[in-house]
Amino acid sequence: MNRHTAAVMNKLSPWLATLGFFLIWEASCRVFSIPTFVLPAPSDALAALIKDFDGIWFNARHTLFTTLCGFAVAIVFGLLLGIVVGASSAVYRALNPLLVGFNSVPKVALVPILVLWFGIGTVPAIITAFLVAFFPITVNVATGIATMEPELRDVLRSLGAGRIAILTKVGLPRSLPYFFASLKVAITLAFVGAVISETVASNVGIGYLMMSASATFLVPLVFAALLVIAAMGVVMYGITALLEKRYAGWAMRKRR
């Protein structure tokens, strides 16, 4: 294979892999004649998607909105907490068990409590998305700041820099790659959080749609909703990846 075709293959490979996945799925459904209410073929899901597009789009928009709200809060909170935890080993030591313990709690278990506090609907979904998504951001930002090279710290201290200057000149820029890496994880987790909360306690959103569709055995519709979530996840991931390239591109060395 010459270099040109290799480059083309490189570009096409994600599309080919996705296409292949759906083809195998479609073929398996047809060859083994799997009933639609067990596993619908992608073509069935697509048909359901086109048929109920308005309803799906309405709910998907709502889920996207809750996810992004929760994600935004997670970024602000996760970033601030990560900076505090990363900049001070005392705070790190004090908060570490709490954070790990908190992260180990299954967030689905919290949804009923959130419903108790805020009622059914958008608010618990936003809060669940936030709760699931902030942890990786905090951990990554804290790691980025805490693993600063001692020489860099020495250089800045010997210039008379205080904690704040060391943080803004070295700590924060250095933790940017960690931050963006965590965003890619956090955005997908935020979708999970929002949809989970919607399935348990909401009357709008993709999660709710899936619950009501499966209750009436509209399995192709369930899968159509899943495909929509997956697509939104891929798009949001792509956006964070672009931001990463834009603001932390220095960490990804290009070969020259």
Add this chain to the structure above:
Amino acid sequence: MAGEQTMGNVQAIRKPAESPEPFIQLSDVGLRYGESGEGVEALRGLSLEIAKGEFTAVVGPSGCGKSTLMRLISGLTPSSAGGVLIDGKRVDRPLKTVGMAFQNSALLPWRTALENVLLPLEVVQPHRRDFRRNKARHAEQARAMLAKVGLNGAEGLYGWELSGGMQQRVSLCRALIHEPEILLLDEPFGALDAFTREELWDTLQQLWLERRFTALLVTHDLPEAVYLADSVHVISERPGHVVHTSHIDLPRPRTPEICFTPRFTEYIHELRSHIQRKTPAIAGASQ
């Protein structure tokens, strides 16, 4: 104060009659790591004097506390015993008039060479206050400095795009851009190949001859110490103290040819004879 008393004693014993008032003075300094002093004893009873504008080198076996000595002078680590005086003032917090360079060039990878050199001016007072207003002038200054060490055209490159030697040149520029009175060098050329190292000796010597800062070079490379320094202090094994001092009386500027002269070799022999190595040294223990 106890520290000043000890200092007085040491001064009476050690101060060579002909030297001027020392700029940096360590008297009977001890340092033990660990919170309540139960850790490793890095230095004990170390006394050292450096005149203003002098180029001093410190050599010794691995793990003898050479790097610790540097951190003491810069005020990054407080001493557990004795006193460190700079220009007559006791060092008890990080100094603000020090430039530092390490074996690892410690460049900020998100900054270009030029931006790395500008870093001290963004942090050190009084430049910090007016940095934005004077940015163009500072950038010009940094560019001139980079050109001086042979890096014209490399201003816009990032650390990983530069060779090891070039990175160290940038690191030297960064250490000197704010015109510090003291330059502290911790094995800055240790990771470079022999040819690059010799080139950088000359670069450093050139900078020193022009600016006459007070330089302290920590190294384990005896030729490097003799080539660059006015006086070379040999530190013993841990806990470190000065066991021997050679005053290098070779004409400046020194050129690579000087390494092949008998006097140069004599200095190296003399220094080597004072370096103790009881046990096979564990490589890299000083880092």
